[in-house]
Amino acid sequence: MSIFALDAKKTKKGAKQNVTPSFMQWRFMLVIVLVIAVFVGLGVRAAYIQVIAPDNLIAQGDNRTMRTKDMPTYRGIITDRNGVELAVSVPVRAIYADPKIIHEQGGLEQYERWEALADVLGRDVEDLRSKVQNPKRRFVYLQRQVSPAMADYVDKLDIPGIYLRRESRRYYPNGEVTAQLIGITDVDDSGLEGLERQYDDWLTGTPGSRVIRRDAKGRTVEVLKSTDGEEAGNLKLTIDQRIQALAYREIKEAMMYFQAASASAIVVDIHTGDVLAMVNAPSFNPNDRGNASPHRMRNRTITDAFEPGSSLKPLAVLSALEYGSVKVGDTVDTYPGWMRLGGSLVKDHRNLGKLTLEEIIQHSSNMGTSKLALGVPKPFLLNMVYSMGLTSDTGINMPGESNGLFHERTRWSDFELATLSFGYGISVTTAQLARMYATLANGGISMPLRVVQQPESDVYRPQPQRVVSEKNARAVLEMMESVVLRGGTAPKAAVPGYRVGGKTGTSRKAVAGGYGDEYVNIFAGVAPLSDPQIATVVLINEPAGDLYYAGDTAAPVFSEIMGGALQLMNVAPDDKQVTSTKWLNGGSNGG
Amino acid sequence: MSEGQNSRTTSPTNFSLVLILVSDLTRNKLRVLLYLMVVSTAMAVVLGSHLNRQQNMAMENLMQQKDDLDVEWRNLVLEQRALTEHNRIENEVQKQLNMYRPSADEEVVVKLK
Numbered sequence: 001m002s003i004f005a006l007d008a009k010k011t012k013k014g015a016k017q018n019v020t021p022s023f024m025q026w027r028f029m030l031v032i033v034l035v036i037a038v039f040v041g042l043g044v045r046a047a048y049i050q051v052i053a054p055d056n057l058i059a060q061g062d063n064r065t066m067r068t069k070d071m072p073t074y075r076g077i078i079t080d081r082n083g084v085e086l087a088v089s090v091p092v093r094a095i096y097a098d099p100k101i102i103h104e105q106g107g108l109e110q111y112e113r114w115e116a117l118a119d120v121l122g123r124d125v126e127d128l129r130s131k132v133q134n135p136k137r138r139f140v141y142l143q144r145q146v147s148p149a150m151a152d153y154v155d156k157l158d159i160p161g162i163y164l165r166r167e168s169r170r171y172y173p174n175g176e177v178t179a180q181l182i183g184i185t186d187v188d189d190s191g192l193e194g195l196e197r198q199y200d201d202w203l204t205g206t207p208g209s210r211v212i213r214r215d216a217k218g219r220t221v222e223v224l225k226s227t228d229g230e231e232a233g234n235l236k237l238t239i240d241q242r243i244q245a246l247a248y249r250e251i252k253e254a255m256m257y258f259q260a261a262s263a264s265a266i267v268v269d270i271h272t273g274d275v276l277a278m279v280n281a282p283s284f285n286p287n288d289r290g291n292a293s294p295h296r297m298r299n300r301t302i303t304d305a306f307e308p309g310s311s312l313k314p315l316a317v318l319s320a321l322e323y324g325s326v327k328v329g330d331t332v333d334t335y336p337g338w339m340r341l342g343g344s345l346v347k348d349h350r351n352l353g354k355l356t357l358e359e360i361i362q363h364s365s366n367m368g369t370s371k372l373a374l375g376v377p378k379p380f381l382l383n384m385v386y387s388m389g390l391t392s393d394t395g396i397n398m399p400g401e402s403n404g405l406f407h408e409r410t411r412w413s414d415f416e417l418a419t420l421s422f423g424y425g426i427s428v429t430t431a432q433l434a435r436m437y438a439t440l441a442n443g444g445i446s447m448p449l450r451v452v453q454q455p456e457s458d459v460y461r462p463q464p465q466r467v468v469s470e471k472n473a474r475a476v477l478e479m480m481e482s483v484v485l486r487g488g489t490a491p492k493a494a495v496p497g498y499r500v501g502g503k504t505g506t507s508r509k510a511v512a513g514g515y516g517d518e519y520v521n522i523f524a525g526v527a528p529l530s531d532p533q534i535a536t537v538v539l540i541n542e543p544a545g546d547l548y549y550a551g552d553t554a555a556p557v558f559s560e561i562m563g564g565a566l567q568l569m570n571v572a573p574d575d576k577q578v579t580s581t582k583w584l585n586g587g588s589n590g591g
Numbered sequence: 592m593s594e595g596q597n598s599r600t601t602s603p604t605n606f607s608l609v610l611i612l613v614s615d616l617t618r619n620k621l622r623v624l625l626y627l628m629v630v631s632t633a634m635a636v637v638l639g640s641h642l643n644r645q646q647n648m649a650m651e652n653l654m655q656q657k658d659d660l661d662v663e664w665r666n667l668v669l670e671q672r673a674l675t676e677h678n679r680i681e682n683e684v685q686k687q688l689n690m691y692r693p694s695a696d697e698e699v700v701v702k703l704k
Contacts, residue, residue, distance in 0.1 A: 173672030497695030
């Protein structure tokens with residue numbers, strides 16, 4: 001106050017006292033104070049907002065600019081050995097509704113749009129509308145797996161409360177050809193059957209996500225956080241799609257022609273154990289499996305075990321050779337074509353007399369194999385069955401694989417051993433039989449089968465293992481050539497241009513209390529005999545037509561599949577007189 | 592600062608603002624330099640973040656493109672596989688081109704040795 005008084009005095013002393021307005025100190029101070037107060041107020045408010053309680057505004061800002069984007073991943077692609085895609089996922093959309101929003105925003109009043117929606121989905125409009133009647137619900141699927149074009153249309157209909165969601169759909173371009181092998185996925189893209197199920201984890205990736213900041217125009221201006229998803233793995237099979245397609249066509253035709261209940265075939269590369277084709281009929285369309293009953297989905301080559309019948313006979317001969325009880329040139333006397341073993345009868349269809357080992361296989365003599373089987377010690381014979389992999393899994397590692405049926409017992413009657421030698425009293429799957437023939441063809445080295453090339457399986461697989469000597473395996477293989485030659489049981493199995501060895505198997509199906517009237521026809525074989533490459537087993541189950549001998553049913557199918565496979569794999573014909581040099585010579589000689 | 596006040600006091604009537612500014616600036620080179628650096632780095636930050644945004648947008652576009660191409664590729668693969676399915680090709684060439692698989696008699700094997 002004293003200063004104020006002093007100043008007032010001073011101004012009064014000045015010369016221009018009357019003209020100059022008096023400086024009103026208090027007013028000036030007031031203004032100063034007010035101005036300062038305003039700025040302090042602003043400062044405090046700013047500090048409050050920025051420093052003390054910034055969370056709310058940050059949240060508000062983030063709400064307007066920050067977005068989390070999911071990066072789509074698709075289920076891995078399954079290819080065959082040549083990189084031909086067998087299963088591919090493509091993105092589709094799911095249409096879903098939020099009934100609460102629909103009711104709040106009056107979505108149901110736009111009746112025309114609902115009609116258009118029902119129209120494009122091919123559904124009844126009232127049915128569709130009834131799904132969203134309950135305003136308490138927040139999520140209803142209207143339609144899943146909608147193509148992107150349809151989804152765009154639905155998006156443009158712009159009905160409030162109806163949204164689209166990304167999802168993916170699995171397509172199998174080969175349809176029923178590979179249906180059981182590859183299996184199927186459900187609508188949520190998880191594997192249900194076959195390899196899709198076995199390799200579900202590997203094929204499924206985890207989606208990544210990115211947190212981004214976007215500007216007013218919706219453009220991404222900043223990536224705040226990026227989480228990499230796990231890339232889905234691809235699966236490379238050992239299947240050759242061409243052979244697979246060929247085999248399936250033949251199997252399907254055979255099943256219809258012979259009116260069989262089912263048919264299956266497997267083609268194996270003998271050197272590596274790679275399964276080149278694995279087909280079953282009847283099959284189903286994995287792209288539209290409305291009518292797929294479980295019996296069509298079963299991969300019969302590995303799940304269904306049958307008594308192999310005569311196709312097991314080479315094993316009896318091989319056992320005898322391995323044990324040394326007979327030599328390659330020896331003969332076995334099957335006279336009089338029948339014998340009694342402990343009250344049961346073993347017989348041939350006629351008296352074949354003295355047979356060489358080759359003729360035993362050629363004529364499929366029960367007597368011959370029985371005598372050979374009884375000529376070796378029981379443990380040796382059984383051990384042969386075990387080591388050929390007829391009682392264990394094939395290493396193929398697929399869901400539902402059966403190990404066949406073989407009763408382990410300590411006491412075996414002679415009759416049981418005899419029946420075992422001609423393929424009764426043991427049930428094996430088509431794959432197990434194929435493995436046995438592949439082992440024979442591979443010079444006695446047993447390779448586990450495999451159907452997936454990449455990734456390498458990390459579960460236990462049986463190692464390649466020599467189970468019989470190369471010499472004896474070779475000898476039995478040569479003997480089997482006689483089967484497809486004139487006078488054998490299956491000349492129809494011959495493949496023009498190639499030397500083929502194989503064996504028929506016609507077995508009766510066991511029913512409760514004995515053997516029924518249904519047959520299983522098998523043909524198992526190897527080609528080309530000069531340098532074996534492929535083993536093929538064809539199985540025709542319960543042919544209902546006039547033909548029910550394997551030589552008439554399975555053998556011609558085998559010939560078609562084997563011939564096609566050899567041609568597709570560029571295997572040089574080994575049973576041809578016409579080689580290039582001869583052909584040229586022939587030309588120069590005028591004929 | 593003290594020099595500035597001195598010059599003002601020695602010649603109170605005869606001064607030029609520009610001259611004073613220039614002389615002041617030349618006398619405090621370090622501060623001028625710092626000032627200029629602050630301004631230029633500030634501009635650089637602005638420019639940098641702008642360019643960063645541009646790059647982000649470009650990347651976003653490219654990723655979108657990649658996704659779209661992947662989807663297109665998947666659809667094309669499906670189409671290709673459906674059209675080149677082995678049995679279908681075999682049927683088509685038999686019907687349309689009158690081709691057939693050569694029988695064993697017609698095959699000529701050329702051995703390269």
